[in-house]
Amino acid sequence: MIDVENVNKSYLRGKTAVSVLRGVTCHVPTGAFSFIVGPSGSGKSTLLYLMGALDTPDSGSIRLRGEDLAPLEPAKKDELRRRSIGFIFQSFNLLPNLDAVDNVLVPFLPTGEAASRRSEAADLLRQVGLGNRLDHRPSELSGGEQQRVAIARALLKRPALILADEPTGELDSATGQEIFEILRRMQREMQTTIVTVTHDHRYIQDSDLVLRIQDGRIVA
Ligand code: ADP
Numbered sequence: 179m180i181d182v183e184n185v186n187k188s189y190l191r192g193k194t195a196v197s198v199l200r201g202v203t204c205h206v207p208t209g210a211f212s213f214i215v216g217p218s219g220s221g222k223s224t225l226l227y228l229m230g231a232l233d234t235p236d237s238g239s240i241r242l243r244g245e246d247l248a249p250l251e252p253a254k255k256d257e258l259r260r261r262s263i264g265f266i267f268q269s270f271n272l273l274p275n276l277d278a279v280d281n282v283l284v285p286f287l288p289t290g291e292a293a294s295r296r297s298e299a300a301d302l303l304r305q306v307g308l309g310n311r312l313d314h315r316p317s318e319l320s321g322g323e324q325q326r327v328a329i330a331r332a333l334l335k336r337p338a339l340i341l342a343d344e345p346t347g348e349l350d351s352a353t354g355q356e357i358f359e360i361l362r363r364m365q366r367e368m369q370t371t372i373v374t375v376t377h378d379h380r381y382i383q384d385s386d387l388v389l390r391i392q393d394g395r396i397v398a
């Protein structure tokens with residue numbers, strides 16, 4: 179699904195370039211329930227965003243399903259992201275004025291497909307346990323419920339790949355555990371590849387692959 183080869187990435191801090199990823203090479207097989215772990219500031223999110231074509235490496239290559247991202251024009255990259263990748267963030271990123279169903283439909287508003295996918299959106303919310311919360315707005319939902327809405331939103335595109343950045347970072351550990359159980363179940367049912375950044379080691383037992391990163395290098 180993902181091939182990262184000898185990727186380097188640095189950011190400018192003032193006038194100095196700070197190296198964040200140093201010669202990262204890794205491979206995420208199709209269908210894997212996988213994690214990127216490591217200390218804070220080690221480069222986990224940077225690697226995840228590169229995998230999701232949200233940012234570009236300084237050197238090295240990233241291929242998604244065999245396709246090299248580097249030569250793709252920005253519009254092509256946007257299209258690839260919109261169609262094939264579901265993103266889940268720490269802070270849920272729901273729209274406050276929309277209820278759960280409409281939040282799940284957000285990625286399909288620009289394409290005009292939202293109306294035709296309404297019942298599918300409601301089905302997905304039922305599958306993540308929110309059948310009785312369909313018309314609740316984010317402020318009426320607990321943190322775990324909001325993250326489940328975000329999971330349903332990511333799943334509605336039936337993405338080949340889901341990228342999650344600290345999806346349990348704002349949740350207590352029991353709720354975090356539930357979120358991972360849902361992700362694991364959906365990954366099995368839909369055969370989606372999932373890559374999750376976490377600094378919390380409790381959640382990684384039930385995984386297919388763990389990439390451990392330290393100071394911008396894969397160490398295990
Ligand atoms: P992690 O996810 O492991 O906490 P990140 O990938 O977010 O680490 O960040 C790695 C390092 O890169 C950190 O020192 C961070 O401050 C720096 N960094 C990340 N994004 C940027 C950016 N857009 N501009 C400048 N520095 C950044």
Ligand code: ADP
Binds near residue numbers: 314317318319320321
């Ligand atoms: P948690 O125990 O996970 O922190 P909360 O105490 O925030 O959950 O919420 C408990 C339940 O009450 C949740 O299922 C949520 O949907 C519902 N709820 C919370 N706030 C509101 C509200 N303002 N309006 C309607 N329902 C709410």
